Amino acid sequence: MGDNRFTFAVQRLPAGPSYAESFQDQQSNRSNSRIGGQIKRIGPDIIEDLLRGKKNPVQCLNEYCSMTKKTIVYTETGSGYRYANYATIDDVQFPQGTGRSKKEAKIAGARRAFAALLDLDEEAFDTKFAGMSDVKIDRHGHKIVENGSNNPEHLYTAANVEELTHKLNLLATDHEILKSKGVAHALQRVNTERALSRASTINNSYPVVNNNNNNNNNELPIPIYGRESVLSGRPPSSMNQYLTSTPISSFGGTSGLTTQIENPITNLQEYCKANMLPIDIKTEVCEPDPKNPDQRKLYRSCVILDNDETKISDVYAYTAIDARRRASQRALEALMKKQPSHIITSKPMVALTEYEEISNTVADFIKHNRANDHSDMFDTIHNRFYAAFVVKRTQRDVGRVVAFGMGSRCPEPENVSEMGESLLDCHALSLARRAFIQYLYGELINYANGSAIRSILETSEKDSTKTQLKNHVSIHLLISGAPTGDGREFLPADCDGPMAPYDLVQMRAAGHAPIYEHPEHGHLRYKLSVGMETIDADPLQRFAIMSCSDKILKWNVLGVQGALLSNLIEPIKLASITFLSGFKQSHTSRAVCCRLEKATDPVRVHHPMIGRVKYPLVQPQEFDSDYSYVWSTSFQGEIIDARCGRPVTGGTSLISKVVLLSEYRHVCQRLKVQSVTSDTSYYNLKQTAKEYQQKKRAMIIYLEQKKFGYWSFEKKHLEQFRWQSTIPPIQRNITM
Template identity: 30%
Template structure:
């Protein structure tokens, strides 16, 4: 290709001949390069450079195309990519980043800069309030349209103070982590106390966007050398409060690193419970992952994640996020794959569980000195002291959520779980029913008694695809384990130790939905139908948190994000098709679809010289876990025998590959 050939012979003279806008475009494309398939829409590039419309950079993009730097890959919407990525390009051509920050070649290319300002005595936080103007790399949604952009080159370098670097595509509605704030205080006052106690400088910076009649505000917090970014809010006061909450939660989430140390822990200021820490860790990790994605695709309403805890020799507990999921869509019936290449259920907790399974495969395959399993008979157990904890920022759909009257707990005193016991509510015969999700929508419907198990040809003719609710799936995990059938060849059941919820927490409804109804139904079975050892009904500790009510007002998107420990970047799926989105760097089949996880199973079998386990394909490999399959049939029979519905599996053809 002529352009590619030319790209190999550019020198510094070529770069110097480019306009400043052309240099900024190329710097953006290099800084955000993930693979040869990385593409960016014109409008996104323009917004990242501080432009309001794509027309402001069209001429420059076509000029770069003519010079052999970029290629247009999609006409509508216009989308571009680098012809050749050069890893040392930015370092060997300082003029790229100097064009973004002409006052100092040593400053970070994405730094925020501030003109001199005076202390605002009216600020209740007793912190300096600075007005911000950002580099061309900062998205428009974090700038003040009323103030003219400040040219750094027009000020002496000493007039500027480096401010927190603002990530590209910072989500404007990132969820605020959950904290238990002592009565009479708020996050702003606690953060001030922490800064004073630790002799650290605390600064708030503000930005606003939107028309005059509908302003939106955001705040960034700089505490010492740490930077935190809050979500959007309708008022400056609320934006500042949320930014402080993000900062406090982030400090809490670093309570324990892998070495057991406690850097920057403001535990003396905020009484954080264990569940607070789990929630803060998950939400902070989600915020971190979403910073590399356009905020227009990131679903923020439903987020879930698993945190692993491990007892250290010092007696302290290390906490680490191992899996993250977001989303609330299911695949359409006509998109099902006969090769296992679709993720059928993209609800957050289901995605997080699949990510956990992938993490378990990775640990078993690696088997390094930090091995987290111990051999017991012919299978592995988790090492003592290792536990997994699930956080969901709202109640799981189905039996748990549908009866929760509000997002505040309404349990009676003594029956709210504070005694460490479960107090399930069984008030009528509708509570405890199996339910399925609505295809390509939100909400769940009960399974009628005469509902037949779906067939492949029926779905092809337009029969509605039934996907079990998240409440039902969590109940299944609390009986069969989180590991699934394939890993049951190697692992004994792994159960979650705790479950923490945000919105719609109700102890009585939650405990009934996720475990206690299964216990009730099992007790009514004939003795000879008892589930095989080691499967049993597990009752995790449950807790609710004070939710961020702004999350409830958000609209959901069809996109789903997944990540597990060891992944370089998050993967984005379209929940309605069940496939990865190449527009956002996700190439090939999803790593958490059936086919993707079956590949991990084959690697594990090969490691342990058990190739016979997978030679007959996915379906027979699952059926080969005889004890697991027997326990599953017992669970399904228990629901149906007690009149609470049939479990709706996907057609067999969908697993037969």
């Protein structure tokens, strides 16, 4: 948390006739100035600067608080994959805004504060919404604005500016009105009126147009927003749609405080979230009519279903923002009425299975990063192999991506460092799992700080010195294709075709039925340096890297947390594994868990749910492998030169073993458990997890006895490094 404070003395004038008369005086066009410590009226310049984009919202809000002698505090926080910031004015907290940087989040927070103060939709004074920006709403209701050419034409009249200026003056002198605009009052109102508001929004917000006609067709009359309709008369001012219907005379009354602001885009956003429906709102400038050169410029906006490019609505207006709002309103009317001409029924609009839901969550993460990441890694993701860890906090939760990796090769042996500074495996699955471990360290820090609600961990029921995953939290893995090794080598050619009825039944019933039709079915395999090819793990190779199928097998016995974290966390098992392609139930189940189904104590294999999405991902002939990518909620994305196992920017990767050792020492200090000294090697610390090591040895012995091959030797010479004071714990992202 960080605070940026702009503090000014608080002094208010009583609201009275003299103040009202002073406000009506129009001789001065500039904002109030402090004379002799007195507050004078707010002029129109703050509103004009805000609406026309001459100053950003932070500058305008600071200026307003300075001139009205109010205290304003900006507080940094976090939200999902973005930075967040909210403003507090005279101890009244306002909604937070998010952005790709701290500066952008602060501006967004100030914009949302103005939106609450003036009873406006924040789009009313965000100039990017006035131009040719397109709006995307994903399956979870997240709204992304893709900036286009910015040509602000807000059509704000003097009356609009005067009305909003009046509101600012009332807010400057009446703290109760100011308090009513804050988050606390809004939450209280929502809790007391939620049922009534929801019923009103669903049933009454979108009346059927022209319902007096006798047309029995459910189709909405398209011409109401057509080009001819707009040209026949001027549409309502865009500002009038942002303002509440409450007259200015009742601004300080109860009705003015509870009136909901109708915003079709926001309502459409809520509908998309409820129905997991992705849409695009596209806007363009219409070509002028050569026969009528004096005709006003027209804007055209349409709403399109993102999953099949079906156009739901298509409208015209005199401003881009008017067109977007009208298109959103018409689209919502069409969706809620479920008109056959607008709704595609050939594909499901909601996730039908656990695997579709996880796939949708990761797809939204990729779409977000493709739009916001400055590298080209996500632009070329169709040529890359990737994996992601998703955390669900409840059964109904759609999940959140907490770790992500891309890659398909291992570094050259001569580039591997014995000091734990380089990565041994730059395949997507290994990178994502390391990023997930960094996420777990962040959760341990939350737990150590007493943030029981925020953390997914709680005190272990078996050992009070450890933590465990909360009962309602589950961990899910997604892989873009079949993992290297046994899960990939023997897949039939039709594995990405329509699923057979037997496979569908097995997948839905979470059943596993492995087959062993080939002598090498179930064998351990070693990775080659480049690509997805592997070789049989017989004979034994000391320095080989185990295949991804074998690593998943190990996680289903020992947990994904690894040896070091086993000293602090009970084993964490995967609830499900989702494959975007390369899935065959009989082969995949054998590779990831069922090879050990007959093993006895202490080897107890966990059988996660495994399945594939309905429409598999098309795999490239060859993967881009020279560069890998890793991301976690704990740090910004990192591009790895997979040929040497180090970041392309130089230095040490944030998921390297030497950095993870520093994280482990830091967390142990916070939890006040075993200390890590400079005399203890990384290898010796791993050996202190005795139960973990005992199960691992038993698993290796069982695999050898069943002639499944040999697990590669412990690479002791690569783990003899010790904690270094020159490598501090990472600076973590602020997350919620």
